[in-house]
Amino acid sequence: MKKPPYLNKNSLPGWTCICSILLVAVWLLTGYNTQAQPKPYESAHLKITRIQPNLYVHESYLKTDSWGKVGCNGMIYISGDSAIVFDTPASDTASIELIRLLRKKWKIHVKAVVVNHFHNDCLAGLEVFHKAGILSISNERTRALAKAAGSPLPQQVFKDEQQLQLNGRQVINRYFGEGHTKDNIVSYIPEYKALFGGCLVKALNAGFGFVGDANITSWSKTIRAVQTAYPELTTVVPGHGPAGNGALLEFTATLFDVPVTEKTTAIHQQDSLYQLIQKLDSAFFDAFNRRQLEEVMTYFSADLEFYHDKGGKDNYVQTRIKMKQLFERNTETGFRRDMEAGTLEVYPVPGSGAIQINRHQFCHIENKKMDCGSFKNIMVWKKEGDQWLITRVISVDH
Numbered sequence: 001m002k003k004p005p006y007l008n009k010n011s012l013p014g015w016t017c018i019c020s021i022l023l024v025a026v027w028l029l030t031g032y033n034t035q036a037q038p039k040p041y042e043s044a045h046l047k048i049t050r051i052q053p054n055l056y057v058h059e060s061y062l063k064t065d066s067w068g069k070v071g072c073n074g075m076i077y078i079s080g081d082s083a084i085v086f087d088t089p090a091s092d093t094a095s096i097e098l099i100r101l102l103r104k105k106w107k108i109h110v111k112a113v114v115v116n117h118f119h120n121d122c123l124a125g126l127e128v129f130h131k132a133g134i135l136s137i138s139n140e141r142t143r144a145l146a147k148a149a150g151s152p153l154p155q156q157v158f159k160d161e162q163q164l165q166l167n168g169r170q171v172i173n174r175y176f177g178e179g180h181t182k183d184n185i186v187s188y189i190p191e192y193k194a195l196f197g198g199c200l201v202k203a204l205n206a207g208f209g210f211v212g213d214a215n216i217t218s219w220s221k222t223i224r225a226v227q228t229a230y231p232e233l234t235t236v237v238p239g240h241g242p243a244g245n246g247a248l249l250e251f252t253a254t255l256f257d258v259p260v261t262e263k264t265t266a267i268h269q270q271d272s273l274y275q276l277i278q279k280l281d282s283a284f285f286d287a288f289n290r291r292q293l294e295e296v297m298t299y300f301s302a303d304l305e306f307y308h309d310k311g312g313k314d315n316y317v318q319t320r321i322k323m324k325q326l327f328e329r330n331t332e333t334g335f336r337r338d339m340e341a342g343t344l345e346v347y348p349v350p351g352s353g354a355i356q357i358n359r360h361q362f363c364h365i366e367n368k369k370m371d372c373g374s375f376k377n378i379m380v381w382k383k384e385g386d387q388w389l390i391t392r393v394i395s396v397d398h
Contacts, residue, residue, distance in 0.1 A: 038078075038106045045094040048101070051235055051243050052192045054078040058098055060089035062121050066210070066332065072121035075196040075237050077189055078108060079167040085113040085134075086187050086196045088125035095125025099132050110134050111166060114173055115154050116198030117184040118145035119213075121239065126152035137162070139175050141183035176229070177222035178215035179256075180239070186226055194235035195226070202252040203241025208365045211334030215289075216370065217363050219256035223249050258363060259372050274346040277356050277381060280388055281339065285360075289336040291327040293320070301382055301389040309396045335364040340374065353381040353388065373398070 038056075041048040047059040056076040061069050074087035083102060089095045102108040113129045115138035116122045123146065126136055130152070138146075138154035146153055164171040172188040180199040187196040195201075200222065202209070208216075226249060233246040280299075287295040297320055304316040314322060326335075343359040356379045363372040380392035 038108075041101060043097065045091065046089060046097045046101075048076070048098075051237070052194060055189065055192055055194055055235065057237055057243055058085070058089060060091060060094035060098075062090040062124075070121070071240060073198075073237055073239055073241075073243075074122075075187070076102070077166065077169075077171065079169045081107065081109055082111050082167055083108045084111055084164065084166055084171055085129075087116050087122045087198065088113055088129060090121045090124050092125050092128050095128040098125075099128065099134070112137055112164070114138070114171075114187055115142055116187070116196070116200075116239070117181045118142045118149060118151060119181065119199070120151070122198065123152055123154070126154070130155070137164075137173065139173075139183050139185050141175070142185075145181070145183055174229070176225045177218055179219040179222040180209075180211075181213045182215065184222075188230055192235055193230070193233055194237070195230060195233050196237045197226070197239070197248070199239030200226075200252075201236060201238040201248050202255060203238045204244055204248060204251050206238070206241050206251075207368055208255070208334070209240070210332060211365055212332040214334045215336065216256060216334035216365065217258050217336060217338050217361070217372075220253045220258065223253040223256070227253070256370065258361070258370065273348055273354055274344070276388075277346045277354055278344060280381065281344070281356065281358075281379075284390070285337050285339070291331070293324055293327060296323060299390050301384075301391040303391060304393070305391070306393045307395070308398075310398050330364060333364040333366065335362070337362050349380070353383045353391075355380055 040050060045060060049057045049059070051057055054077065056078070058074045058076055059071050060074070062072050064070055072087075072090045074085060074089060077084050077086070085098070089098055099110065102110055110132075112135040113126070115126070115136060129136055135156060136154040137156045137158070140157040140159055143154050143157050158173065160175050162173045164173070170190050172190070173185055174188065175183075175185045178184070184198060184200040186198070186200060188194070199209070200219075227246070233249070235243060236245055236248040237243045238248055284296070284299045287299075300316055300319065302316055304319060306314040306319045308314070311322070338361050340359040340361055345357040347355045347357075349355060356377075358377050359374055360377050361372055361374050363370060365371065375395060376397040378394040378396075379390050381388050382391040
């Protein structure tokens with residue numbers, strides 16, 4: 001029996017067009033997207049949470065002596081069938097799990113993994129990524145520090161800034177300065193105005209965390225530079241804790257603000273001797289801030305006399321013992337010394353060397369607060385051949 005004409009859809013004018021419009025409307029109302037959205041994932045070793053349509057946080061876990069089991073954040077940025085991963089998970093097991101999930105279940109090709117800094121919560125699974133044929137990228141400082149620590153080495157390095165393309169979408173990796181470590185970078189995704197800050201950025205209401213490799217007096221300045229570069233962030237992922245927005249940067253900068261001191265002194269004329277002593281002071285206290293005892297002691301003469309208005313008088317051996325104790329007590333307090341700007345005076349001692357007078361600031365974290373003190377320092381430098389050594393130290397105004 002022949003069907004009536006009205007039962008044939010093509011017999012109605014515009015039927016096909018109407019059906020297409022209805023289908024599109026249904027897709028829009030139900031949130032249809034031409035790119036399938038992978039679902040959140042969680043296991044004993046790995047958790048993946050979506051924070052933007054194609055932006056995810058991967059969280060893995062690191063066992064530590066001081067902090068117990070710590071959740072460590074990384075990020076995944078997807079464009080089409082490709083992705084860039086920021087930081088490896090904190091173990092080989094979790095890294096294997098992440099790569100398998102992306103490749104086999106989500107059908108995603110991982111183009112690269114970007115390492116934020118040299119600690120294990122950023123690159124512990126790097127060899128797993130290398131075995132999977134995935135390119136690893138880091139700042140050149142990170143590679144150098146990873147090598148010194150005996151950690152896996154990133155394959156490709158950049159100096160200050162690197163721009164990547166992921167299916168035509170831009171990714172910017174950039175070094176702004178020291179903070180949590182000497183090498184920490186951030187990664188910016190313009191598509192979402194999103195920033196992976198890693199451990200340079202703190203979650204809201206977080207504490208100082210591990211600062212054993214930190215520059216606590218430069219941290220706030222570095223964060224302020226990030227804020228200036230990216231003023232309209234909508235998404236910020238810290239190294240640990242919940243993601244948020246630009247408020248995380250403001251919180252972090254405030255947390256590490258160094259108290260302002262009003263003590264100042266005049267500047268001596270900047271001649272060649274001034275420049276030399278300034279350079280020696282910088283190198284000496286760089287070793288001090290890195291807690292490198294043997295390197296620090298090479299700057300002192302064997303006949304050293306160290307006068308301290310609270311601790312008394314010490315010779316070379318006693319100074320070494322106290323330096324060692326100081327470093328051991330402060331492995332995780334961020335303890336460091338910085339010369340106060342505009343306070344250095346240098347006076348020549350004809351036929352002998354020079355006298356250095358300055359104020360310097362010592363900062364560390366104590367009772368969950370930034371604790372800083374400003375003190376007066378006098379050092380007598382003695383020239384022995386081509387070598388300059390500190391023969392007298394007078395530390396006062398404590």
